[in-house]
Amino acid sequence: MPTIPGSRTLSGRVLIIFVAFLIAALALVGRLAYLQLIKAPEYASMAESSRTVNVTIPAKRGTIYDRNGNVLATSVDATTIYCDPTMVDDPREMADALAECLGGKSDDYLALITQDTTFVYVKRKADVNKAESLKEKGLSGLYFLPDSRRVYPYGSSAGQIVGASNIDDVGITGLELYYDDILSGVPGKMVYEQSATGIPIPNATVVERDAADGQDIIISIDIDMQIYMEERLSQGVADMGGSDGTAVLMDAATGEIYAIASTPYFNPGDLSEVEDGATSIKAITSGLEPGSIFKTVSATAILENGKMTPDTEVFCPAYLAVDEYYIEDMHERGDMTMTFRDIIRDSSNVGISLSVDEYLGYDKLYDKILEYGLHSATGVDYPGEEVGFLSDYSEWSMTQAYNISFGQGITCTPLQMTRFYGALRNDGVAVTPHFLVSLPQSGETPEYETEQIIQNTEAVPTMVDMLQTVVEEGTGVDAQMEGFTVVGKTGTAEFALETGGYSTTMSNRDFVGFLPNSTSSLVCYVGVDHVPVTGAVTPIFRDIMTFAVDQYRIAEQ
Template identity: 60%
Template sequence: MSERRPSNPRSVSDGSPSSRLSFMLISFLAIALIWVGRLVYLQVIKADELSSAAAASRTVSADISPRRGTIYDRNGNVLATSVDATTVYANPKEVVDRASTANAIADVLGGEASDYRDLLDQDTTFVYLMRKADVDVADALREKGLSGVYFIADTKRVYPYGKVAGQVLGFVNVDGQGVSGLELYYDDILKGTPGRLVEQRGGKGIPIPGGTEVDEPAKDGQDIVISIDIDMQSYLEKRLAEGVEQIGGDDGGAVLMDASTGDLLAIASTPYFDPAAPSESEVGSDSLKPVTQGYEPGSIFKTVSMTALLEAGAVTPDTTVFAPAGLAADEYVISDAHERGDMTMTARYVMQDSSNVGISLLVEDHLGFGPLYDKIVAYGLKGATGVDYPGEAGGYLAPNVETWPQILKYNVTFGQGIATTPLQMTRFYGALINDGVAVTPHLLLSKPQTGEVMTYETETIIENKAAIAPMVSMLETVVEEGTGRGAAIEGYVVAGKTGTAEYVDEDTGQYAKHSYNLDFVGVLPNASTPLVCFVGVNEVPYERNTTEVFKDIMTEAISRYRVVQSD
């Protein structure tokens, strides 16, 4: 019997019909798996990313400005607010005749047609034509029915009192962000949160009817009430500007404060600033210089030195000192502003006649320069006041008294060789009529929406209260019989001190010759409203004083606030 051999199996590649079918099936399955994998990748793994990209390709979005909070003065007058405006934009891809459209836009919005043509020639679907345009102007452009030109409801900042309190308020940029002043300092409170407007676009960027929607609504900012009395502010600014011109100075500053509360009722510096037209205002005019610029205060600082002497119990108003006509210090000679001979004077007369030599020797003989330095620090004249305004400057005085040259020791006693700010000096003088207590100067009073009323720190800076009455008495003599006679107000007791300070010429680096910074600080003792007022005029080419400007500002305040004094 012969043996049967098994037949050889066919390979898949032998070309038979069944082999070809198997190959096609495997290939189909491989392709299907690739497609399935691709679908999973696109629809699951990349779904969110692709969806966002697709939406972005057919939408245009723009911010919706929130309505910024209103700033009110202490009497409820609107100082800064937001009003309706319209932002105008275009989709250049929809503009049919760019030349005529640019001309039509320029006719209504102003500006050059060529500038608008440049915008319309851009390869994009969104360009701003004008942000925050007046509503009536935008409506006039809307009536032209220009293809590709669109309008968004918006708001813009307005300042009803123009330049008045412009430095205090500051201004905002086109995006509604605070740039200076209180608009900057309290930006987080005022600004609110922007919303978002989304517009659906079809082919070639053409808007889809009904496809515009608010993706996220804007949240309006909060209102604030500040301490400024806008009518008092207006008067102070007017009188200060007149005084700078009459005295012949380069610029000036003034402060009016309630010493018992720290409320800044009015504060300004020249030149003034227009928050509605910042680009048209002088460079630096947006800065409130009584807060932001240090200076050598001159003889108003003698009150600081005398208060330190009185606190130490080292002198009384009747203490005498022999004051030569000139006092040698290193290679210099100190003299008084008014020529005189050698004489013996009382501490009261030192203040009354503003003697540089007298105050220098009183400090040297009865207190010492180290203890004076300590009191300057205790009175808060080296640090900032903490006022709620951006860019406050602090005082400066070199430490390590033992290393001071003799000329600096003497100079500091009468306000040279030391830097303070007008606001620091105002705070110190205010403590003299507030039982030795200094209150943080401030502008913010309250936030109406939340009902929050602000409170501020107080500090007892004159610890020996027995020093206050004789110090105020000497300042009254300055006004009644001394260098401050021009500050006297009929029917009222005024206490204050004049100042004439040298300043450094920026060109030479030396003290300017025959030109001075002049100032006066005065208070109303025992008054129903304990007002303190500073007035300074800088770079005056001869010796005068600012007492008349002080007198007029304080007289206006007395009338406005119905101030009375007790005996």
């Protein structure tokens, strides 16, 4: 058959074009398959995320109750108001409405709702009634979310104990911080979907996770006792001309803290103005030189050693010359012989120093200080507990040794000292001070450790008897209460200056004691710092304990 010229070349070209089209078609099909099957979910997710807004649903914090069921902190209904600026028809109209219903300046709201975004908080945790009046105006682009806010019914009373939480319902001080994991709960999550033009799609709001509310807690505080303590302490600080004061009332048998305070106070419901140091309880978070209330520590250690009785006599010169320093009593006197009971009754610095030196040894005093828990945390459930300062015995000079025996050159917290005196009320057993009593929803009741810190318990009633002499005849006579035996020890401590040395014009005063023959195991500490003139805290102690007697129907046995 004859061949048409050029036909082979034409067929080759057709074949090449066909193959090229086939490759292009396969590439297009492959691309479409890649986009449809592999990338489609990713693109869909991107498209969805571009038209969805995630909103956190706050969990309601648990309520804090006092030991009698009074509400100290709780969460009440509130409304969080937010805005999509792209959906606002008339920004000025909305700004004026916000100022009218919520308070504040219209221009501030205008700046807020004209931002280049699709989500902005207008007011978090707004009053429900104010939010409702705003909702009735039907302003486009304005949305409302159920929320809660923290309230403190007793204001500044027990404010340091309860503490505060921030706008995000996170505890930042006090028990709100310490028990934040229990109180806070778990936030939820809500998602709403909007169209390409920013209009919310009806029925497209989804709650992905409901909020789980926090648990309630019951604490040991008696709010009525707390209020009285705070008022009496403030008045005492003012009367004595001091800078600040501290008080503790704790059950020596259980460790439950019924009341505790340090001036100044603060209201956790209003954080706009807070004085320095007001948010923490200094009885827990600050160490101080305890002064002569520490003589009971030295005396107990001596009595445990068994080489001294209340009638043991010690020659006490007017002063002790040690290195380049002089040790002397707070009240001027001449050389004299004193019994051990006299030394404690009259609070003799010279007498307790010589007694430790001759009948115990300062190395053993150091060991007893550690054994009594006066250089370790008490374990109290409160943030920021201080353990105090105590240098190692190997570093003690003789002057420092003498000073430590009567409470200078060492720092302890008032709570540590309260715990030690509690052991004298509790047959040598020290308990863990605490606030948490129970978790009502779960029925859980926490248990707390106890420790036998005074090993020779025969020393306990002897020490208590000597402390009774302090109140009946010595420096603590103003602590006496009609119808009750009162025991305790006064303290007058110099305080260190930032520039070095000690103040010669002011001192810290304190007293700690209890009612040994009563139906109560309550121990009370009171201290006032930087007192410029003579004065005693014993009347403050007496008044607090008198209120407690009436409050808890305490009787002498």
